[in-house]
Amino acid sequence: MRPKKIRFINFNPQTIYFKPRGVPLSSLEENILTVDELEALRLKNYKKLDQIKCARKMEISQSTFQRILCLANQKIADALINGKAIKIEGGVIKMNNEEKRKFKCEGCKYEWEEEFGTGRRSIMSCPKCKSEEIHRIDQDGHGSGRQPWGFKGEK
Numbered sequence: 212m213r214p215k216k217i218r219f220i221n222f223n224p225q226t227i228y229f230k231p232r233g234v235p236l237s238s239l240e241e242n243i244l245t246v247d248e249l250e251a252l253r254l255k256n257y258k259k260l261d262q263i264k265c266a267r268k269m270e271i272s273q274s275t276f277q278r279i280l281c282l283a284n285q286k287i288a289d290a291l292i293n294g295k296a297i298k299i300e301g302g303v304i305k306m307n308n309e310e311k312r313k314f315k316c317e318g319c320k321y322e323w324e325e326e327f328g329t330g331r332r333s334i335m336s337c338p339k340c341k342s343e344e345i346h347r348i349d350q351d352g353h354g355s356g357r358q359p360w361g362f363k364g365e366k
Contacts (some may be wrong), residue, residue: 245302
């Protein structure tokens with residue numbers, strides 16, 4: 212078997228585990244969904260891109276993209292139908308910094324971008340006004356739904 216080609220991804224999942232509610236983890240079987248499989252699902256089903264564009268973004272052939280997508284759908288269907296947990300990890304991937312993380316200052320309303328891989332703790336304040344009341348925002352300009360990243364009282 213030949214080695215797998217690196218798949219480029221533009222999404223770093225924050226949540227990496229899903230399980231049926233009310234079932235102890237110790238009694239569940241797990242399906243492993245690789246990060247490239249999640250990226251295929253994200254591009255095709257969430258971003259609603261056609262397979263050719265999806266394959267280009269991941270820098271793989273369309274047929275390879277189709278195989279990845281089918282495998283991801285199979286794993287998710289199995290987990291939903293048979294009550295299994297889904298763990299997201301692994302894959303032959305490289306982060307493509309085409310999409311950047313966006314932030315907004317609640318103080319001065321300044322917005323800026325940071326490369327993926329920049330840790331949360333390295334973004335402590337607004338680069339313009341130095342306020343610590345900053346939020347990560349999505350591509351539509353809305354907040355992530357999380358608390359502000361301000362670190363009031365912590366020094």
